[in-house]
Amino acid sequence: MEDIVPDVLDAVPAGTIKVTYGDGLEVKQGNELTPTQVKDQPNVSWSGLEGKSNLLTLLMVDPDAPTRQDPKYREILHWAVVNIPGSNVDPSGGHPVTAYLGSGPPEGTGLHRYIFLLYRQENKIEETPTIPNTIRAGRLNFKARDFAAKHGLGEPIAANYYQAQYDDYVTIRNKTIVG
Structure with missing residues (x-):
């Protein structure tokens, strides 16, 4: 899984999340998609929880900011x-x-990994203020491991990811973001 273990996770989750963007475009364990293709929130599904009543958490992270070689904002x-x-x-x-905020890798920074993680919750997580898709503050230096530990989520039960690099849509996207 492209060094996702150990960069983001301690072990590869057993399950795979199905992530589909417009026009039936599927995320397939590291395939390359463009920022233009992933600009809108995808449909997400996962089978394996049938008959189980519980709550879930879904995270999407980019561990490669500003680059995979220098991930100081990971x-x-x-x-x-x-x-x-x-x-x-x-x-x-x-x-x-x-x-949801689609991919926006800066020009010249190569491929970035965009990782979807699904966790089973034992308890309801108290709702916190929502960060809108026009705000950068609160998004940098996030740690999926720390979030999972804080909320008692354990290891993710499923994951999937794609890779993307700069295209012209990034410039358009960045004009809508502040902070």
Whole structure:
């Protein structure tokens, strides 16, 4: 998994999250997608929780900021949804702690990994103010491990990721973000 272990995780999760962007474009364990293709929030699903009543947390992080060789902002939080109810992942039913923000790797920084992590929650996570997709503050130097430890999530039960590098959409996206 492209050094995701140990950069972000301690072990490879057993399950795979299905992540689909518009026009049926699927995330497939490291395939390359463009910032233009992933600008809108994807559909996310995972089978394996049927018959189980519980809550889930979904995180999306980029551990390669500003570059994979110099990840001083590791990790950038692109999306966080907690308290997702039920046996299937539908982030719209949960509480978005951090609104979805598509990929925006700076020009000349090469491929960045964008990792989706799914955790089973034992308890409801108290809702915190949502970071909108127009705000950078609160997204840099996020640590999935620390978030999981703080909320007693344990290791993720499923994951998936794609890679992206700069395209012209990044310039457009960055004009909408402050902080």
